[in-house]
Every structure is written in structure tokens, then in C-alpha cells.
Amino acid sequence: AQTVTQSxxxxxxxxxxxxxxxxxxxxxxxxxxxxxxxxxxxxxMILVIRQEAYKQQNATENRxxxxxxxxxxxxxxxxxxxxxxxxxxxFCAYRTTTNNDMRFGAGTRLTVKP
Amino acid sequence: DSxxxxxxxxxxxxxxxxxxxxxxxxxxxxxxxxxxQSLDQGLQFLIQYYNGEERAKGNILERFSAxxxxxxxxxxxxxxxxxxxxxxxxxxxxxxxxxxPLHFGNGTRLTVT
Numbered sequence: 001a002q003t004v005t006q007s008x009x010x011x012x013x014x015x016x017x018x019x020x021x022x023x024x025x026x027x028x029x030x031x032x033x034x035x036x037x038x039x040x041x042x043x044x045m046i047l048v049i050r051q052e053a054y055k056q057q058n059a060t061e062n063r064x065x066x067x068x069x070x071x072x073x074x075x076x077x078x079x080x081x082x083x084x085x086x087x088x089x090x091f092c093a094y095r096t097t098t099n100n101d102m103r104f105g106a107g108t109r110l111t112v113k114p
Numbered sequence: 115d116s117x118x119x120x121x122x123x124x125x126x127x128x129x130x131x132x133x134x135x136x137x138x139x140x141x142x143x144x145x146x147x148x149x150x151q152s153l154d155q156g157l158q159f160l161i162q163y164y165n166g167e168e169r170a171k172g173n174i175l176e177r178f179s180a181x182x183x184x185x186x187x188x189x190x191x192x193x194x195x196x197x198x199x200x201x202x203x204x205x206x207x208x209x210x211x212x213x214x215p216l217h218f219g220n221g222t223r224l225t226v227t
Contacts (some may be wrong), residue, residue, distance in 0.1 A: 084126075096212065101147060101172065104156050
């Protein structure tokens with residue numbers, strides 16, 4: 001079975017500090033894409049960042065960056081200079097050419113302390 | 115605004131009843147996905163349609179069914195509702211490329227009493 005594991009149900013960070021959310025996945029596919037989504041209290045699902053598995057370079061979007069370790073099947077999200085508005089559930093997900101749907105992890109709830 | 119429209123926003127119904135959730139995808143997206151999110155849980159994939167045809171199936175109960183119409187909007191039908199079906203139901207759409215992210219609607223909150 002293809003799965004996504006987020007081992008940290010909850011994380012906490014001080015405002016302006018840096019936090020890293022962990023994600024591991026399991027797939028036998030060689031061509032796939034990885035995503036992080038944010039779900040604030042409004043419950044909207046918002047795309048944060050995307051990574052192509054064939055690219056070695058880690059994706060970056062402003063304060064958000066990933067650490068993609070393909071051999072280890074690890075895809076962590078780093079949030080720098082954390083802001084109060086970053087408080088949300090964060091979901092890791094992947095999508096393959098075989099399973100065109102997107103599979104999500106259980107999520108990590110991030111709290112940002114002022 | 116993701117461009118994906120879901121109606122209704124909220125739905126309250128009794129056990130044993132049947133409801134229909136509606137989704138209009140983003141302009142240009144041929145794929146529609148349905149997900150279920152129970153309270154404080156992750157997203158469970160239910161089903162995917164591509165240009166009117168079922169493409170993939172997840173953990174969708176037999177009491178649930180879906181379809182995608184020629185105008186690409188989709189409906190998710192939930193019947194013989196149980197208390198455990200109370201959840202947030204998301205519709206998402208995307209381009210057919212696997213590199214494309216899913217764009218989510220705001221969800222329909224279903225409460226079964």
C-alpha cells in the first residue's frame with residue numbers, strides 16, 4: 001500500500017522562530033510529486049509548496065522550504081520566521097502517475113506562540 | 115479563491131436520509147476528486163472522475179455514489195446516512211497532469227443527527 005506518514009501530531013513554535021514538520025512516504029513509483037497543504041481554522045485547503053521527485057533541488061516558496069531526501073523517502077517542511085498566521089494543520093501528500101489521486105498524511109497541527 | 119465551488123456549505127439531516135453534495139470544478143479542470151474529513155482527522159480519498167468517467171476509487175462506502183456530468187460538475191450522493199457520516203466533504207479539481215496540484219473547494223459540512 002502506498003502511504004504517507006506524519007509522525008508529529010502536534011508541533012509548537014515561537015513567533016519568528018523556525019520549525020520543521022516531518023513527512024515520510026512509501027511508494028514504488030519513480031515518477032511522483034509531493035505537496036504540502038495548509039488547513040487553517042477556516043478549514044480551507046491551501047497549497048503551500050510542491051516538489052517534483054525527479055528534481056534534486058529542494059523547492060522554496062518565500063518562508064517555506066522543503067528538505068527532500070528521495071532515498072529516505074522523506075519530505076519535510078521548514079517554516080522560517082514563523083508568523084501567527086502560520087498556525088494551522090499541515091498535510092503532506094503525494095501523487096503518482098499510476099495513482100492519479102492524491103494521498104494525504106494524517107496531518108500535523110502547528111501552534112505559533114506570540 | 116480556488117475557483118472550485120461546493121454547495122451547500124452546511125447540511126443537517128437525520129439518520130437514514132439521503133443527501134446530494136454538488137461541486138463545480140475550476141474552469142479547464144477535467145478531473146474532480148471527493149474527499150471526506152472527519153473531525154480532526156486527515157483527508158480520506160473517496161473517488162475521482164476524469165471527463166465524466168470514474169478514474170480511481172478509494173475507501174468509498176457502497177452507500178455513497180458519485181458522478182460527473184457532461185458540463186464537468188460532479189455530485190456526491192450519500193444514502194442511508196449514519197451518525198458516523200458526519201464530516202466535512204471536500205471536492206477538488208485539477209488538470210490531468212500528475213504534476214498539477216489539487217484545488218479544493220471550501221467543503222460541505224454534513225451533520226447527521
